[in-house]
Every structure is written in C-alpha cells, then in structure tokens.
Amino acid sequence: MTRLRPEDLRSHAWYGDPGVRAFGHRSRTRQMGISAEEHLGKPVIGVINTWSEINPCHTHLRQRAEEVKRGVWQAGGYPVELPAMSLSEPFQKPSTMLYRNLLAMETEELLRSYPIDGAVLLGGCDKTTPALLMGAVSMDVPSVFVPAGPMLRGNWRGTVLGSGSDVWKYWADKRAGVIGDQEWSELEDGIARSPGHCMTMGTASTMTSAAEALGMTLPGAASIPAADSAHARMAAASGRLAVDMVWNDRRPSQILDRRAYLDAVTTVLALGGSTNAVIHLIAMAGRSRAELTLDDFDDLSRRVPVLANIRPTGAYLMEDFYYAGGLRGLLAQLRDLLHLDRINVTGRTQAEVLADAEVYDADVIRPLDKPVWPEGGLAVLRGNLAPAGAVVKHAAADPRFHRHTGPAVVFDSYQDLQRRINDESLPITPDTVLVLRGAGPHGGPGMPEYGMLPIPDRLLKEGVRDMLRISDARMSGTSYGACVLHVSPESHVGGPLALVRDGDLVTLDVAERRLSLDVSDTELAERRAAWTPPEPAYGRGYGALYLSHITQAEEGCDFDFLAREGKVAAPEAH
Ligand code: FES
Ligand code: MG
Numbered sequence: 001m002t003r004l005r006p007e008d009l010r011s012h013a014w015y016g017d018p019g020v021r022a023f024g025h026r027s028r029t030r031q032m033g034i035s036a037e038e039h040l041g042k043p044v045i046g047v048i049n050t051w052s053e054i055n056p057c058h059t060h061l062r063q064r065a066e067e068v069k070r071g072v073w074q075a076g077g078y079p080v081e082l083p084a085m086s087l088s089e090p091f092q093k094p095s096t097m098l099y100r101n102l103l104a105m106e107t108e109e110l111l112r113s114y115p116i117d118g119a120v121l122l123g124g125c126d127k128t129t130p131a132l133l134m135g136a137v138s139m140d141v142p143s144v145f146v147p148a149g150p151m152l153r154g155n156w157r158g159t160v161l162g163s164g165s166d167v168w169k170y171w172a173d174k175r176a177g178v179i180g181d182q183e184w185s186e187l188e189d190g191i192a193r194s195p196g197h198c199m200t201m202g203t204a205s206t207m208t209s210a211a212e213a214l215g216m217t218l219p220g221a222a223s224i225p226a227a228d229s230a231h232a233r234m235a236a237a238s239g240r241l242a243v244d245m246v247w248n249d250r251r252p253s254q255i256l257d258r259r260a261y262l263d264a265v266t267t268v269l270a271l272g273g274s275t276n277a278v279i280h281l282i283a284m285a286g287r288s289r290a291e292l293t294l295d296d297f298d299d300l301s302r303r304v305p306v307l308a309n310i311r312p313t314g315a316y317l318m319e320d321f322y323y324a325g326g327l328r329g330l331l332a333q334l335r336d337l338l339h340l341d342r343i344n345v346t347g348r349t350q351a352e353v354l355a356d357a358e359v360y361d362a363d364v365i366r367p368l369d370k371p372v373w374p375e376g377g378l379a380v381l382r383g384n385l386a387p388a389g390a391v392v393k394h395a396a397a398d399p400r401f402h403r404h405t406g407p408a409v410v411f412d413s414y415q416d417l418q419r420r421i422n423d424e425s426l427p428i429t430p431d432t433v434l435v436l437r438g439a440g441p442h443g444g445p446g447m448p449e450y451g452m453l454p455i456p457d458r459l460l461k462e463g464v465r466d467m468l469r470i471s472d473a474r475m476s477g478t479s480y481g482a483c484v485l486h487v488s489p490e491s492h493v494g495g496p497l498a499l500v501r502d503g504d505l506v507t508l509d510v511a512e513r514r515l516s517l518d519v520s521d522t523e524l525a526e527r528r529a530a531w532t533p534p535e536p537a538y539g540r541g542y543g544a545l546y547l548s549h550i551t552q553a554e555e556g557c558d559f560d561f562l563a564r565e566g567k568v569a570a571p572e573a574h
Helices: 020-031 061-074 097-113 128-139 165-175 181-190 203-214 229-247 258-271 276-287 294-301 318-323 326-333 350-354 414-420 457-461 521-530 541-549
Strands: 044-049 078-083 118-123 143-147 154-156 159-161 379-383 386-392 403-411 433-436 468-471 483-488 505-509 514-517
Touching: 044 061, 044 097, 044 229, 061 078, 061 118, 061 229, 097 128, 097 541, 118 128, 118 229, 128 143, 128 203, 128 276, 143 203, 143 229, 154 181, 165 181, 165 457, 203 258, 203 276, 203 326, 258 276, 258 294, 258 326, 276 294, 294 379, 294 386, 318 326, 326 350, 403 414, 433 505, 468 505
Parallel strands: 044 078, 044 118, 118 143, 379 514, 403 433, 433 468, 468 483
Antiparallel strands: 154 159, 379 386, 386 483, 403 505, 505 514
C-alpha cells in the first residue's frame, strides 16, 4: 500500500519550497495565527461546507464543520474550511438543478486551486450530494462525504408528518375542503422541526444513501438523524478518516468503478428512492468514467425488491429507519445482489463493513421474502413519445395506470398549467392523460420538479387521487402518483413531446416498458415541419453557459465540457 511522506503531499508545492513563493504561503498562514509546527508537513484537509442561512437542511453544518476540524487536528492534519454555494431545495429558483453543475465546478476548482491534499464534503439537501461528489471525483483527491442527516419526524396533533409527501397529501385535503386554515397553519409549524434534510425517502435521503452505498461515507453515516449526537461523532470521525486517506493515497478513483455505481442503483431501488437518482448517478458515473445507462436501472429494477418501508412508497420515516438498523441493515439484506469485494473510504471491503450489520425492526427494513414491493418500482420507458427514454416510479402509482390509454390534455408550460388546470371547460376526466412540456433541462430551464402535475380541484372533490401525467420535468422524491418523467429528448429541443395535441391518444404500458403516442409517422412529420423552436430562456450570464452545455436527462444533465476528458493545467506550477 502506498504510504505518502510529507514531501509527497500535494500541498508541499505550496509550503515546502525553499524559495520566496512558499515564504509567502507560510507567512500568510502565520498571519492566520497558525504556527509552523501546527501545519507544516501535515495533510491539508479542505472542509467544503454548503452551510447557508437560507438552507434549512444545513443549519447544523456550521457546527459540524467544527467537529470535522476537531477530527482532522486529532489525526495530525490541518483543516481549512472552504464555504461553497448552498443549493437550498425550498428556496432556490427556478430549480436547484440549474445550479448542480455550478456547485460541482466550484467544488472541483476549490480543491484544485488551493493547497488541498484531501477533502471532507458537507452536504445533503438534494443536489448538494451529487454536486459535491462530482467535483471531488473529477479532482480525485482523497475525499469523504459527510451526509447532513435527515431531520426528526414531523408532528401534528400526535400524527407523524413526512416532509414533502404530507405537504402534497394535506394540500389535496385542503383543496378538497377536508381541512381548514387553522389545521393548515398548524401543519406549517410541525412538519419540519429540526435541522436536517427531508426525512422521507426523497432525493436527499436517496442520494446520501447512494453516497454511502458507493463507499464515499463512513459506514452507517447516511442514516443518522442530523439532531442525534452520533451525527457529531460521525463528523469528527470523518475528519480523522480524511487524514488517513491522504497518507494512504486512497482516492475516489480507487473506490468508484462500474460495480460501485451498480451497487448504488441497487440500493436506491431497494430504498424505493427518488427518480432524481437516475440523473445524478448517471452524471456521477460519467465523472468516474464508469459506464452506467438507463438500461442498468431498468435491468436492476426487475430484480431488486423495495425493502425500505419509508414514505412515499412505504409507511415510515428516516428516523425509524435509523433505529431499525439503517442503511447497513438494508445493505446486509441485499448482500447477494452487491459487489462485496469493493473497498470504501475506510479501505475495508463492503463484506467487512456489513459483517455485523443487523436489522432491529423487520417491518421497517423488510427481508427479501417479505418486500414492500416485489420489484424496484422504477421502469425505463421508450416509444415514439420518448425515443431516448423516460422513467416512471410505478411503485408509487395507482396500479390501474400501469397499463393505460387515454386522450391527452396538453400544457405548454408550468404557467399555462397553473392558469388552466381548473378551467371547467377542459375535457378532463379521471382517464385523461395530463401532458406538461417545456419543463426539461433547456425548457424549464433547469428541469424543475413539476412532474407531479396537480389533479384538477373538481376531480379531487370527487375523490380522484391519481391520474396519468407525462412531462419532460423531474419530480420531487417525496412526490407520488402515475407520473412519467424525464421524457427525452425534451420538447424544447424538438422532442416528440413538442408535437402532442389535445385529444391524441397516449399509452403507458409498464410491463412492456412502452410510452407511445397513437399518431402516424406521417402526421408527426407534418407537425414537426410546422414546429418552431421556442426562445431560449437566457441570452447572457450563467444561464447562457448552462444552455450551451447542458446534456439531456439520459446523459445525466452534466455539462458536456465537464463530462469529457481533457487536459487540465496543474495550478501548483504557478
Ligand atoms: Fe432540503 Fe428536502 S428541502 S432535503
Ligand atoms: Mg426534493
């Protein structure tokens, strides 16, 4: 095993040189009150922190960074905290997805341009996890991810509340007149009552669990609630680990291969995880130069049962999952489906990591022979409406829509949808297929989470709670229903979704993995000839950079210039 000497450290190029350049770096370190013996010859650990006062899921990360730094000092390292852009799911518009690649770029360039030997990455709210990991993978310095951890269960009049999922549920109840303003405002007080990310199996829990399954966190880290003291201890241990990883030169490239990504997909499926994981894991695998396609998700989905009984697919929340044994307990159930000879950040194999893992509540973490859902619940669809693919989380849909044909009612944008969805003159019945376009990576822009199109009030009052909905948007991991998502190519770049008209018959057949439009090729060609591309959303700024380089959903929505190989000049030569 490689064991680095102090002069092998990357930071040595900044601090160790006998000339005037390193004098500058050393004297500027003295300026910060750090004496020579405190830092020289020690690994510099960049603590990339996405704490922000506008990110409720990361409110505790200021304190956690202190705990990480405590661990780094204990292990003989030198921690430096590097604040990075926080992607706050509830507040950032039009979508945090617009900025995932910006945070990935920022992470990579922070690690590259400063004298960093290793990294601890602090994040958890939805896109922060893939973004931080994509940057660290591309830079390939020894890195460990510290997941922010789920918040505690929500509570309202003694009823347990789950973030996201219960918002949609009670919003439907409010619109149907089942609850009033008083109840609605009490729900506002009780649904999010501690630091941490969403505690349903939304995108946050899905992606932090995927990070652990990949091997990029301390074993067990992803399931610890943010408010639990074990979380602070995990942060300090991650700081100590980062120093060890540097001395042993253990880099993401040694941990993340195709097997790791397949194991992450298996894990996400067994969790009944968010459809957003499809996009993020494909983008992350691209950075690792590991092959991962939509078909891998579909193949594994046919074999992997949903074992985590967590909302929105199941009944419990992340806090219950932690007490039941957490992700290690779940991975132990999946042993036969995983690659156990892979190492993780600790250098130990998954087999070693899972050797003593147990399940303490078999209703929360089900055994293979008693799953929540017999297969992974994610299907990849293709057909003349989605030549490059679309996905549906059929486990979260009313089974009557697993095979369904109905007439389309089409909305050209989210604004159009909001304006007209309750228009009584629209011929919408429970069998109608609601179609939203203009919501993809270009069209959204940023592919917002509009995919759970609202059911018209009139039908809600009649008790309708699910309908077939199709879009080029994404959907929040806490949403549910018969929602076909990520239709590609998106309408904005001329995908067939752009050509659908009101009344066209649309068919979803999950068993056949088919999404089709019952319109002839000749008719579609005529419609295409008459189609004009919509105006781009940006003519300048970051948005224009984004539009010039964003790829489609099945490619992970990375920027083409970040996903490709190419020369990168080494900063330490300057
Ligand atoms: Fe941050 Fe859900 S809002 S994880
Ligand atoms: Mg979300």
